[in-house]
Amino acid sequence: MDPFHNELKKEFQLERMILFSDAVFAIAITLLVIEIKVPELAEEHFTEKELLKSLGHLMPKIVGFLISFFLIGNYWMVHHRLFGYVVNYNKRLLWINLLFLLSIVLMPFSTGIFGEYSTPQGLYLKTPLIIYVLNICFIGFMLYRLWSYISNPVNQLAEHLPHPALVRVAKIRALLVPAIFLLSIPVSFIEPPFLSRYVFLLVFPIMRIIQKRADKKLKFQPQS
Template sequence: MKKGRLEAFSDGVLAIIITIMVLEFKIPENGTFEALKPLIPKIISYIISFIYVGIYWNNHHHLFQIIEKVNGKILWANLVLLFWLSLLPFATGWMGENHFAQNTVGVYGFILAMCAISFNVVQRVALKSEGPNSALAKVMQNTTKETISTVSYFVAIAISFFYPLISLFLYFVVAMIWLIPDKRMEKLIS
């Protein structure tokens, strides 16, 4: 199968996710900066989630530039990834609305962990389809960032029940790690 429909559908879902997150903001009734103060936790939540959605969009784009073709297993694995990503607006809003309460930060981290695991599954299923001598196999030889990220999410989830702001900081650190482009991937697609 050609991969164009999967890419277009995924791009559309990610665009909708970002749109839903920004629509959660209630417009203050007056035009003062003071009126924005209660929105600060929501704005922080939105910024972190926007960065994550952007990272997934970027990595998804790069991944499917390398993949030659898709099959039913890749389609289903990608759909599971989109399911977990589609829960980000809920978790983002809940966390921001409740000023980073323990449970909200833990649920947010769980969704981030499931997104990471799902993306790894998409990569593994695609690798199986592409074969051990494929360009994707060369890129996936080192999965250090993936492992560090997933472990960090679960550590942050555990910490969230005691120190939710430290967990939030860990989520931010993981996002910053992923903002650095994968040089192996960049070389293959340029």
């Protein structure tokens, strides 16, 4: 088989892996909304007040859906950017990527449990939060493994990678998001328990600080 044919075959197989990954993300992000059911009112309760009350009961599920929607969307964008550098693949990369996709496809399940028990009474249950946070940790760890494996020059999988400082930031982000979510577990033991949900909001300012520090470091980096 000539080198040109080998190169075309490699590109085709790599494209298949990326398309499969995109399909998994699309399915997972779509399945999130299935947990949000349209409220059904009894005929004698067909009033605006009852409808708004029923919609209010859906708010915990809607909040859980929105958190997971933007998380999966963010992970898809990172995955898309990372695989934009990939020009080769091997069996180990296939397995690491497959495990990463497994962590993504579990999100509708963990989000469903998290949203179902985010009611005032359910907030006192720790298991739904733990399941959700562990899912985020699984995603973060596998994303870290993807960055580490692909960016390692020994593996010869990528070309034109960003500056090493930016690769380090990407790795830190992959682990820091799960770390912040993990912090919500001990906070859930503090009264009132809904405080644990606000810990998630720390992700955004911390990510911004890390990015600013990386940009500042790159600014003073001598041009090669």
